[in-house]
Amino acid sequence: MKLVPGSIKGRLLLWLFSFASLLLIALGFFLYNKIGDIVISSVDDILHSQTQLIVGLLHEEDGGINLELSEVISGEYSIPRSGHYYKVLINGEPAAISHSLVSSEFNLASGKIVSGDEKLGEKIYLSVGPDNEPLRVLQHDLDFMGQPVSIFTAESLRESLSMINRFRYFLFIIIPLSILTGGLVSLWITKKSLDPLSIFSSKIETITHKTLNERIETEAEARELIGIASSFNKMLERLQSAFDAEKRLIADASHELKTPLSVIKTKCDVLLQKDRTTDEYTAALNTIRHTSDTMKKIVEDMLSLARLDSGILSSGSFQMIPIKNILEKAVQLAGVLAGKTGVKINPRFRDAEDMDITGDQNTLTEAFLNVIENAVRYNKPGGAVDVALSKNRGHITVMIKDTGSGIRRDDMDRIFDRFYRSDVSRSVEGSGLGLSIAKAIIEAHNGGIKAESEAGHGSCFTIILPA
Numbered sequence: 001m002k003l004v005p006g007s008i009k010g011r012l013l014l015w016l017f018s019f020a021s022l023l024l025i026a027l028g029f030f031l032y033n034k035i036g037d038i039v040i041s042s043v044d045d046i047l048h049s050q051t052q053l054i055v056g057l058l059h060e061e062d063g064g065i066n067l068e069l070s071e072v073i074s075g076e077y078s079i080p081r082s083g084h085y086y087k088v089l090i091n092g093e094p095a096a097i098s099h100s101l102v103s104s105e106f107n108l109a110s111g112k113i114v115s116g117d118e119k120l121g122e123k124i125y126l127s128v129g130p131d132n133e134p135l136r137v138l139q140h141d142l143d144f145m146g147q148p149v150s151i152f153t154a155e156s157l158r159e160s161l162s163m164i165n166r167f168r169y170f171l172f173i174i175i176p177l178s179i180l181t182g183g184l185v186s187l188w189i190t191k192k193s194l195d196p197l198s199i200f201s202s203k204i205e206t207i208t209h210k211t212l213n214e215r216i217e218t219e220a221e222a223r224e225l226i227g228i229a230s231s232f233n234k235m236l237e238r239l240q241s242a243f244d245a246e247k248r249l250i251a252d253a254s255h256e257l258k259t260p261l262s263v264i265k266t267k268c269d270v271l272l273q274k275d276r277t278t279d280e281y282t283a284a285l286n287t288i289r290h291t292s293d294t295m296k297k298i299v300e301d302m303l304s305l306a307r308l309d310s311g312i313l314s315s316g317s318f319q320m321i322p323i324k325n326i327l328e329k330a331v332q333l334a335g336v337l338a339g340k341t342g343v344k345i346n347p348r349f350r351d352a353e354d355m356d357i358t359g360d361q362n363t364l365t366e367a368f369l370n371v372i373e374n375a376v377r378y379n380k381p382g383g384a385v386d387v388a389l390s391k392n393r394g395h396i397t398v399m400i401k402d403t404g405s406g407i408r409r410d411d412m413d414r415i416f417d418r419f420y421r422s423d424v425s426r427s428v429e430g431s432g433l434g435l436s437i438a439k440a441i442i443e444a445h446n447g448g449i450k451a452e453s454e455a456g457h458g459s460c461f462t463i464i465l466p467a
């Protein structure tokens, strides 16, 4: 069984209730003991003052001890069973007994000794008086004129005990009542304190994927919720931009695929209109195949991006690889395209010292290939691409420089966006995803990529990776 409730409300209530109950019970015990002590010590004070009065009345007369008790015999000490008693023994013989004691033989010094002081010659008994009444008795022994004198004063505890009992009953009622009231008050306080949380959660519940632009008010009713509200709003912002990016990607992808699909459909429609010559069929099928290749490339690039977005690259699967090997492979693969377009790739890293990076060989090769192929594709016939490698303070820098068309200033900020293609590059085949993929791969390796270019004078892409 679970002892601590699962809800915050339950926990707060439990703590508040337990604390208040313990406090009240402890207070009750303390008050009960304190009142008992006060009542008993006030009885002891009476006994002491009566004893002192009797001691003061002892005096010498005719060589013997005389006890002038006219001051104490009146009042309560003269009424039988009044609950106020005294007895004086001189040399062990009764010298004076209050009229209130019905039997002069009654032994006040019986019962249990509860305290005493030998030096002062005092003992206090809990005794039982006439009619079985509880008594508190003070015995005071002294030596007067060389003779032993014992003075007993006694007070009935009936009144005092019943007062203590009445107080106990009062506590028995008042403490559970206070605990009950405390419980109800705790319930109210916890409910009131947690109300802002319910308002907050009901506001969150209204947010759906369609209303991601809504925000939770940061002037929340409780100060503690302001931080949560602003974190939640930041999360909404991130979700909204991710959703918007997804929507843009789908819109761009369908747009990019629509054109080649229409080309294929139109080609088929034209072919089906009438009988064609073998050459015409061959030319049309070649166009269809080429367009399908373009579509295949778009779909493959989209899949690569989707995989990268899903976090397929994790440092757990990374290995130590010499960067030279990766660049050599990328240059070799780009060489096919370079050969077709008459662009020369200059690998300026052959003499570079051995440099290792931690990463995924295949995706890094893909990233460098995308950048090098761009440098070839957006180049002029007979142009050149330099691939250089350097190491600086724990970082490896790869520079891919071309003598191509360059990138216009307006396009510069957008070339790494998904599906972005500058108008001037439309004549060259491409999906608009190559640089986005390269950037995602480099960033997954904790690196960075930037471009510098001057339209008409070529571009330079710098990739920095941790060594």
Ligand code: ADP
Pocket (backbone or CB within 6 Å): 370, 374, 375, 376, 378, 402, 404, 405, 406, 407, 411, 415, 416, 420, 421, 422, 423, 425, 429, 430, 431, 432, 433, 434, 435, 436, 459
């Ligand atoms: P794609 O090359 O398939 O169009 P990319 O994402 O690789 O897609 O490139 C985006 C755009 O950046 C290109 O369309 C082109 O306009 C520009 N670009 C990239 N690299 C170069 C380069 N080396 N020289 C000139 N323009 C470039």
